[in-house]
Amino acid sequence: RRWPPSLSACFAEGSCSRFDSRTIYVDGFPCDQIQDTVGSGDTFDATFVHYHQKGFSIDTAAVLANANARATLELAGGPTGQCTESDLIDLLSRYQITDIKQSDNTVRYRIQVRD
Numbered sequence: 001r002r003w004p005p006s007l008s009a010c011f012a013e014g015s016c017s018r019f020d021s022r023t024i025y026v027d028g029f030p031c032d033q034i035q036d037t038v039g040s041g042d043t044f045d046a047t048f049v050h051y052h053q054k055g056f057s058i059d060t061a062a063v064l065a066n067a068n069a070r071a072t073l074e075l076a077g078g079p080t081g082q083c084t085e086s087d088l089i090d091l092l093s094r095y096q097i098t099d100i101k102q103s104d105n106t107v108r109y110r111i112q113v114r115d
Contacts, residue, residue, distance in 0.1 A: 013027065013028050014026045014027040014028040014066060014111075015028075015044060015062060015065070015066045015069070017048070017058065017065075019058045021105050022058070022106070022107075023105060023106045023107075024058065024062045024107055024108075024109070026062050026063050026066040026108075026109045027108070027110050027111040028070065028111065029066060029067055029091075029095065029111050030111075031073050031074060032074065033074065034073045034074070035074055035075055035076045035081075036072075036073065036075065036076040036081075038077075039072050039082075040069045040070075040072045041069070042079075043065075043069045044066065044068070044069035045065070047064055047065040048062060048064075048065035049061075051065070059099075059109070062109075063092075063097060063109055064088060064092075066111075067083070067088060067091055067092055068082060068083050068088055070091075071087070071088075093114075094113065094114055095111050095114060096111075096112045097109055097110070098112070
């Protein structure tokens with residue numbers, strides 16, 4: 001697999017990932033209370049690479065990475081809040097994720113809490 005020269009940028013509002021000419025925006029997952037931001041960017045990058053290496057699309061890897069980075073924000077100590085795969089699936093099940101194609105090369109994933 002080819003790796004992009006610029007993988008991602010994380011913001012409070014979500015993340016932006018670039019791969020070749022594609023841009024993927026993922027809205028931020030709601031977070032009740034931020035305890036610690038240490039390690040959230042590293043968690044995003046490691047999760048992205050992990051799932052992309054396992055064969056997931058870059059879009060799916062970006063959504064999973066964003067969710068795992070959000071989980072690290074709620075516990076002090078950085079990686080303490082990282083999800084296992086089953087925790088990540090449980091976390092994602094609480095949200096509706098909508099794909100909004102903005103152009104041929106740009107997609108946005110809207111994250112909303114399920115009712």
